[in-house]
Amino acid sequence: MQPFQRRNDMILQETWRTGHPTRIHRLSRSTASVTDTPLLVANRTHMTFTIAIDGPAAAGKGTVGRRLAARFGYAHLDTGLLYRATGRRMLEGLDAVEAARSLRRTDLDAPGLRTPEVGQAASRVAAIPDVRQALIDFQRAFASRSGGAVLDGRDIGTVICPEAEVKLYVTATDEVRAGRRHSELVAAGEDITYDEVLQDLRQRDARDSARAAAPLKPAGDAVVLDTSQLTIEQAVAAAIAQVLRVQGG
Numbered sequence: 562m563q564p565f566q567r568r569n570d571m572i573l574q575e576t577w578r579t580g581h582p583t584r585i586h587r588l589s590r591s592t593a594s595v596t597d598t599p600l601l602v603a604n605r606t607h608m609t610f611t612i613a614i615d616g617p618a619a620a621g622k623g624t625v626g627r628r629l630a631a632r633f634g635y636a637h638l639d640t641g642l643l644y645r646a647t648g649r650r651m652l653e654g655l656d657a658v659e660a661a662r663s664l665r666r667t668d669l670d671a672p673g674l675r676t677p678e679v680g681q682a683a684s685r686v687a688a689i690p691d692v693r694q695a696l697i698d699f700q701r702a703f704a705s706r707s708g709g710a711v712l713d714g715r716d717i718g719t720v721i722c723p724e725a726e727v728k729l730y731v732t733a734t735d736e737v738r739a740g741r742r743h744s745e746l747v748a749a750g751e752d753i754t755y756d757e758v759l760q761d762l763r764q765r766d767a768r769d770s771a772r773a774a775a776p777l778k779p780a781g782d783a784v785v786l787d788t789s790q791l792t793i794e795q796a797v798a799a800a801i802a803q804v805l806r807v808q809g810g
């Protein structure tokens with residue numbers, strides 16, 4: 562069975578009737594943010610398929626998301642980068658809400674976004690409702706883009722894309738996540754201990770879970786993927802299997 566088959570049927574029916582797919586309604590037109598990007602330009606003849614991946618810090622969401630995107634030919638958005646870029650600009654002295662509202666596509670490619678310091682700043686700005694609001698349109702436009710999209714973050718299945726066809730909640734024990742993140746950071750040249758990484762993750766997870774605005778939690782209809790005992794290949798295979806199940810393949 563071809564990818565998109567179920568969604569195709571629905572979208573094409575709607576397209577014949579109305580001239581454009583109805584899922585376009587998911588694009589809110591209120592406050593455009595993340596400027597200088599063609600992603601906000603809606604394609605009215607496209608077909609969509611959204612994979613939403615949520616979970617705590619360093620659980621493997623990014624790896625699973627990138628690999629799913631490559632496997633199915635979809636675009637991938639690491640939404641943590643939006644908050645990291647906003648947090649970084651706050652550390653430079655900007656007001657957090659202003660930073661989010663004026664975020665540009667190129668800010669997501671800035672160096673240094675992966676450091677623990679920027680991660681903490683990201684977690685802090687992410688608790689501000691107006692910051693989250695400023696980033697919603699960009700994420701929903703990305704999710705609705707032609708050809709399928711994978712988004713990973715904390716609130717993708719619950720708030721950004723509650724209608725996503727596939728929802729995964731990727732998790733692992735604190736110790737496993739800290740070990741993986743520590744190896745990554747050391748490989749990237751960071752001078753940081755395992756214990757510091759563990760404390761950093763726990764602090765962020767606690768803040769991200771306890772905040773009132775779009776807290777970290779699995780969507781009611783998410784499939785939980787605990788990667789504690791899995792290799793990357795096994796985790797990716799499980800995620801691919803879930804997508805294929807939904808697509809009827």
Ligand code: DC
Nearest residue numbers: 640641644683684687714715716765
């Ligand atoms: O995925 P990450 O570790 O790069 O995210 C950094 C912080 O950004 C995270 O601690 C919480 C916040 N975040 C969020 O609140 N919502 C998202 N969809 C993605 C990230």
